[in-house]
Amino acid sequence: MEADKTISDTLVDVQARIAAACAKAGRKPDEVEIIGVTKTHGPDVVREAWEAGIRLFGENKVQEAAWKIPESISGPSWHLIGHLQRNKVRPALELFSVIHSVDSVPLLERLERIADECGHRPEILLEVNVSGESSKEGLKPEQVPEAIEYALQCRSLTLTGLMTMAPFCPDPELARPVFAHLRTYRDRWEQEFAIGLPNLSMGMSNDYEVAVEEGATWVRLGTVLFGHRPAWRPQREDTDRWEP
Numbered sequence: 001m002e003a004d005k006t007i008s009d010t011l012v013d014v015q016a017r018i019a020a021a022c023a024k025a026g027r028k029p030d031e032v033e034i035i036g037v038t039k040t041h042g043p044d045v046v047r048e049a050w051e052a053g054i055r056l057f058g059e060n061k062v063q064e065a066a067w068k069i070p071e072s073i074s075g076p077s078w079h080l081i082g083h084l085q086r087n088k089v090r091p092a093l094e095l096f097s098v099i100h101s102v103d104s105v106p107l108l109e110r111l112e113r114i115a116d117e118c119g120h121r122p123e124i125l126l127e128v129n130v131s132g133e134s135s136k137e138g139l140k141p142e143q144v145p146e147a148i149e150y151a152l153q154c155r156s157l158t159l160t161g162l163m164t165m166a167p168f169c170p171d172p173e174l175a176r177p178v179f180a181h182l183r184t185y186r187d188r189w190e191q192e193f194a195i196g197l198p199n200l201s202m203g204m205s206n207d208y209e210v211a212v213e214e215g216a217t218w219v220r221l222g223t224v225l226f227g228h229r230p231a232w233r234p235q236r237e238d239t240d241r242w243e244p
């Protein structure tokens with residue numbers, strides 16, 4: 001985002017790029033929704049983005065979301081996109097309606113138990129480590145079928161798709177195979193389990209156009225919409241520190 005541009009101006013440009021990527025891939029632009037990733041930004045940015053037309057918002061840390069969401073306008077649908085520690089499941093379920101980062105069967109078990117206890121009905125995605133990078137969170141592809149099987153017998157969780165993070169590289173073309181693989185796995189698991197997994201959460205600021213060409217339905221955009229993230233200043237005693 002350039003300094004003199006509003007979020008609304010930037011969004012018009014991003015939406016045009018998404019539409020162009022859809023056209024290239026023979027998809028309809030309304031198959032793709034933007035998740036505005038507001039981590040490190042405050043409730044003022046949430047409001048401006050909402051007024052510009054963004055409806056879905058993503059945060060990667062439960063503790064940061066725990067002060068920000070209550071202070072933000074109501075209306076947004078909040079998505080947890082970062083790793084969920086098992087001891088933060090309860091607050092995460094209070095704050096988020098969609099959890100993209102489900103990466104183990106024990107986490108599924110805990111989500112199901114607490115969601116059931118508290119009457120939450122979250123939508124979940126399984127995070128898949130397609131690229132096989134050891135530093136990345138996520139299930140290995142061969143671990144996913146067991147997790148799908150488990151998720152399908154949960155009463156309180158609705159599995160609607162898959163999420164992945166491509167390794168960061170300056171050339172977005174290098175991320176293309178990761179996105180294409182996630183889509184291929186999705187198609188395979190839909191067949192294998194006779195289920196629908198409509199949501200593919202993939203693509204960030206540097207590679208969302210490629211992700212859309214490869215089938216993304218949710219792109220998670222921070223920097224391209226809101227500019228570079230400010231160095232983290234704790235806003236409350238209990239917030240997580242920002243690790244750049």
Ligand SMILES: *Cc1c(COP(=O)(O)O)cnc(C)c1O
Nearest residue numbers: 037060081204205220221222223
């Ligand atoms: C921060 C973050 C994003 C957005 O990153 P940008 O490069 O700023 O668009 C997307 N997904 C996850 C999981 C993130 O943590």
